[in-house]
Amino acid sequence: MGQADYPQICPGGGLIISWQLKRKRVLLVGGGPVAAGRLVNVKDADAIVTVICPSSGLCGEMKHRIYVEKCVDEYEDRVFGGKEDVMGYDMVLTAIDDAALSREICQMARALRIPVNVADVPPECDFYFGSLIRRGPLQVMVSTGGKGPRIAAQTRRIIQRAIPKNLGQAIENVGRLRAMLRSEAPQAAAGPKRMSWMIDVCEKWSFDELATLEEDEMRIILRGWKDGSVPSARQVRGISRTLPDSKRIRKAIVGRCPVAGYISPWLAGFAGILLGSAITSTLFIARSSKRA
Numbered sequence: 001m002g003q004a005d006y007p008q009i010c011p012g013g014g015l016i017i018s019w020q021l022k023r024k025r026v027l028l029v030g031g032g033p034v035a036a037g038r039l040v041n042v043k044d045a046d047a048i049v050t051v052i053c054p055s056s057g058l059c060g061e062m063k064h065r066i067y068v069e070k071c072v073d074e075y076e077d078r079v080f081g082g083k084e085d086v087m088g089y090d091m092v093l094t095a096i097d098d099a100a101l102s103r104e105i106c107q108m109a110r111a112l113r114i115p116v117n118v119a120d121v122p123p124e125c126d127f128y129f130g131s132l133i134r135r136g137p138l139q140v141m142v143s144t145g146g147k148g149p150r151i152a153a154q155t156r157r158i159i160q161r162a163i164p165k166n167l168g169q170a171i172e173n174v175g176r177l178r179a180m181l182r183s184e185a186p187q188a189a190a191g192p193k194r195m196s197w198m199i200d201v202c203e204k205w206s207f208d209e210l211a212t213l214e215e216d217e218m219r220i221i222l223r224g225w226k227d228g229s230v231p232s233a234r235q236v237r238g239i240s241r242t243l244p245d246s247k248r249i250r251k252a253i254v255g256r257c258p259v260a261g262y263i264s265p266w267l268a269g270f271a272g273i274l275l276g277s278a279i280t281s282t283l284f285i286a287r288s289s290k291r292a
């Protein structure tokens with residue numbers, strides 16, 4: 001491999017990773033709208049969350065999360081107390097309107113080597129939040145490395161429009177199929193074959209087709225695994241289920257005539273009227289000439 005084939009290193013970015021927070025403990029200091037947003041972010045990742053904030057400072061959303069939804073695992077109705085409050089956590093987040101205290105909390109967390117984010121203060125962040133898209137298992141994050149958060153949100157909207165609606169469901173189903181494949185062929189040695197077979201499935205089946213996969217169909221696809229083949233959606237379902245309804249009906253009506261496919265209902269109606277009047281006038285002329 002020549003030097004030119006290696007990916008170029010572009011320093012100055014952040015490491016974009018999918019941090020697995022399940023069963024990890026997160027401390028969130030503050031109870032305003034920004035803290036409420038952070039809470040959603042970490043609960044989406046199944047973290048165990050402690051919120052420290054006097055109840056007089058809780059915004060409407062935070063009250064709802066604590067008292068109605070009850071998704072805050074531990075709520076401490078008080079101001080931040082000191083170093084002991086930070087100990088034992090895997091992540092510390094602050095969203096408070098007290099810059100001096102935020103800086104102190106940041107230093108305490110860093111002394112304990114706990115990753116910390118102080119909302120809106122980049123030098124006091126070991127990681128930044130980003131602009132997020134979520135569709136079931138699909139997650140997309142846009143980061144501008146702190147340079148333009150509004151542009152991050154605008155970019156997110158552009159990407160949102162480009163993502164097919166059923167992509168989340170398609171990924172969910174691919175996950176189920178992969179799990180079935182792994183229980184059928186669990187050996188580590190089967191890894192390369194498993195991977196190339198899954199690549200073929202994802203390339204051969206459209207997102208629409210994957211999104212509507214059912215378990216019995218997954219079993220049929222899996223039958224191809226042993227000889228390394230991947231049946232197409234058409235083979236598994238027959239022609240009827242592979243086409244969306246309107247297309248199926250059209251296909252049934254116009255059959256194999258390609259020209260017929262271009263005739264719109266209006267044109268067909270108009271042609272019908274012309275044909276009808278032509279027949280009527282021919283009959284009329286024929287009758288009149290008979291009489292004559």
Ligand SMILES: C[C@@]1(CC(=O)O)c2cc3[nH]c(cc4nc(cc5[nH]c(cc(n2)[C@H]1CCC(=O)O)[C@@](C)(CC(=O)O)[C@@H]5CCC(=O)O)C(CC(=O)O)=C4CCC(=O)O)c(CCC(=O)O)c3CC(=O)O
Pocket residue numbers: 037117118119120121122125127128129130131132142143144145146147148149150152153156
């Ligand atoms: C570094 C970072 C640290 C962090 O907080 O993690 C940070 C820092 C700062 N944000 C500031 C302001 C604004 N932040 C937003 C919006 C968002 N900010 C978010 C993240 C981040 N913000 C991290 C870097 C993200 C990246 O890489 O781009 C988003 C993506 C995620 C989230 O917060 O959940 C969320 C969009 C979510 C969405 O809609 O999708 C808007 C726009 C708006 O409100 O519509 C404005 C006003 C417009 C403007 O200022 O540009 C200021 C004050 C500047 C000042 O005082 O002038 C600072 C401090 C500074 O820059 O010094």
Ligand SMILES: NC(=O)C1=CN([C@@H]2O[C@H](COP(=O)(O)OP(=O)(O)OC[C@H]3O[C@@H](n4cnc5c(N)ncnc54)[C@H](O)[C@@H]3O)[C@@H](O)[C@H]2O)C=CC1
Pocket residue numbers: 029030031032033034035052053054056057058059078079080095096097098101119120
């Ligand atoms: N990253 C981002 O997108 C944005 C960040 N911010 C910043 O985030 C911070 C929080 O923003 P908001 O939620 O709008 O603020 P807010 O003023 O609505 O809420 C501050 C919260 O901190 C709590 N608090 C204050 N001192 C505390 C203490 N000693 N212990 C525990 N809780 C304490 C208050 O009770 C209140 O709940 C601000 O510094 C703001 O500049 C603001 C807007 C956007």
